[in-house]
Amino acid sequence: MRNALLVPFLFFIFIIILPGSLLACWPVYWELDGQKNFFGPLISYEEEDGQVHLTVRPLLSSYDTPGNYSLLFPLGGGSAERSYFAPFYTRHRSEDASDVTLFPFFWGKTGERTYGGVFPFYGRLYNRFRRDEIGFFLWPLYSYSKGDGTTRTNVLWPFFSFSHGRQEGFKLGPFYGRSRRGGERRSSFVLWPFFIRDEKDLTTDNPKSSYWVVPFYMETTSPRYEFHAVLWPLFTSTKGPEKTEIGAPWPFYTHTTGKEERGTGMWPLYSRYWNGKDETTHVLWPVYAEREWYPGDMKWTQVRVLMINNYKVDNRGTFFNVWPFFEYRQAKEASVFYFPSLLPWRNVAFDRIMRPLMTLYEYRKEGGKTTANFLYGFYTKEEEGERWRRRLAFLLDVKREPEGLGFEVFSGLFGVDSRRIKICYIPLERKKGEVSPPADHGEGEGSSGPAATPDGP
Numbered sequence: 001m002r003n004a005l006l007v008p009f010l011f012f013i014f015i016i017i018l019p020g021s022l023l024a025c026w027p028v029y030w031e032l033d034g035q036k037n038f039f040g041p042l043i044s045y046e047e048e049d050g051q052v053h054l055t056v057r058p059l060l061s062s063y064d065t066p067g068n069y070s071l072l073f074p075l076g077g078g079s080a081e082r083s084y085f086a087p088f089y090t091r092h093r094s095e096d097a098s099d100v101t102l103f104p105f106f107w108g109k110t111g112e113r114t115y116g117g118v119f120p121f122y123g124r125l126y127n128r129f130r131r132d133e134i135g136f137f138l139w140p141l142y143s144y145s146k147g148d149g150t151t152r153t154n155v156l157w158p159f160f161s162f163s164h165g166r167q168e169g170f171k172l173g174p175f176y177g178r179s180r181r182g183g184e185r186r187s188s189f190v191l192w193p194f195f196i197r198d199e200k201d202l203t204t205d206n207p208k209s210s211y212w213v214v215p216f217y218m219e220t221t222s223p224r225y226e227f228h229a230v231l232w233p234l235f236t237s238t239k240g241p242e243k244t245e246i247g248a249p250w251p252f253y254t255h256t257t258g259k260e261e262r263g264t265g266m267w268p269l270y271s272r273y274w275n276g277k278d279e280t281t282h283v284l285w286p287v288y289a290e291r292e293w294y295p296g297d298m299k300w301t302q303v304r305v306l307m308i309n310n311y312k313v314d315n316r317g318t319f320f321n322v323w324p325f326f327e328y329r330q331a332k333e334a335s336v337f338y339f340p341s342l343l344p345w346r347n348v349a350f351d352r353i354m355r356p357l358m359t360l361y362e363y364r365k366e367g368g369k370t371t372a373n374f375l376y377g378f379y380t381k382e383e384e385g386e387r388w389r390r391r392l393a394f395l396l397d398v399k400r401e402p403e404g405l406g407f408e409v410f411s412g413l414f415g416v417d418s419r420r421i422k423i424c425y426i427p428l429e430r431k432k433g434e435v436s437p438p439a440d441h442g443e444g445e446g447s448s449g450p451a452a453t454p455d456g457p
Helices: 002-016 348-353
Strands: 029-032 035-038 043-048 051-056 061-064 068-071 076-078 082-085 089-093 097-102 105-110 113-118 122-128 131-137 142-147 150-155 160-165 167-172 176-181 185-190 195-200 208-213 217-222 225-230 235-239 243-247 254-258 261-266 270-275 278-283 288-293 300-305 309-314 317-322 326-331 334-339 361-366 369-374 379-384 387-392 396-401 404-409 414-416 420-423 426-429
Touching: 029 379, 051 348, 061 348, 105 122, 243 261
Parallel strands: none
Antiparallel strands: 029 035, 035 043, 043 051, 051 061, 061 068, 068 076, 076 082, 082 089, 089 097, 097 105, 105 113, 113 122, 122 131, 131 142, 142 150, 150 160, 160 167, 167 176, 176 185, 185 195, 195 208, 208 217, 217 225, 225 235, 235 243, 243 254, 254 261, 261 270, 270 278, 278 288, 288 300, 300 309, 309 317, 317 326, 326 334, 334 361, 361 369, 369 379, 379 387, 387 396, 396 404, 404 414, 414 420, 420 426
16 A cells, blocks of 8 residues: 555656756745655655655655555554554554454464454454453453453453452442452452452562542551542552652642652642652742653753743753744754744654644754755755755745856746756756856855845744
8 A cells, every 4th residue: 555655656756856847846846955845845755864755744644664654644654563544454563473453353363373353243362452362242242351360251341240260250340349369369349439448469578458438538558558548639648668648638738758759749839859869840830840850870851831831851852842932952963943833742753744734934953954944945945064055935046056156036947057057947058168156146244135144043
């Protein structure tokens, strides 16, 4: 399916950029930093590091060789190991297993065993959903699952359930249930989740016992841990070997003390907490929040204002967003600026597929190269060393190269550079020795012509 879509688009791109094509003008066609664009921001194509990128926006497809793609983003996509189109189709493949779901049909193979079915009529699965085996007939009338030494049978799920094996028990809807896992755990409930009794880790030196009458009273106790709540979650108390925490009433007042964790909160006015070297502060929540944490030897920071304006420094670099106005990112020697920034998050697929539709101005700097794009290619700028190029839609294209200046008007109706002259879109090679426009024209101090180099954002 991917190749079937890719071939006609590549043919379209090949035709539209033939030299002298009258269609090769903004907004039907424009270029920026090696990327070819069609119909404003709707289609883009580029080859980079041996890979081909084709994107058809807003919701059609995005391709990267070898084999990664998105289809009707974010509903569908895939790679050599996985593909999906929610909620109807999924496929997974590994060295020893594969499965396909084309709702309501599904089939697969794990090891030497094959399985399949038609939901909800009949089916069987192996090594799926963290279970060794799952089967059903006229679901939810009948189903079963096997895993962790336990077989669970459901009749009219979720109302009636029976378990045997490592865990023994039964459940009658939310009305009553009980289970036992050997001597390790015993639990029961009445009118779940209001009345619950649970005992676990019974074979260890720290057995835990829980008794909940939600929301009036809750407790969990063990030799090394205590939790009590009255009118949960308003009044809570937690005491363990590592920390003691009180909420009275939560979240308006909280206090934590311990070896690693400590802090006090008086919501919504002020709170400050530490967990080792990590620190979190809130002032007039949600007006201001600040966080500092240390994964390994690195220091990461984040500041949020009104929950949507965000400044963050982490392993992906610097991220600064003032929603919905602008966004700035910096990583190593690369930086990018977007205006506006309607959806303030960092995601590779979203940035490539959806963000160009929502961005009126974009400025990039990577190494010694800078590019700018205003209004979907209406104005573009490229700079690298002494080379630069400016385009104003189909009206004017001015560039500077080591050989000298050049320009085109109306996408090649007339143009001159160091190598050729264009007349009525027909390129004519220049004879050696012909004088080209001087290299420093329009670049001197005080220049106001189209060759002047504007600053970044």
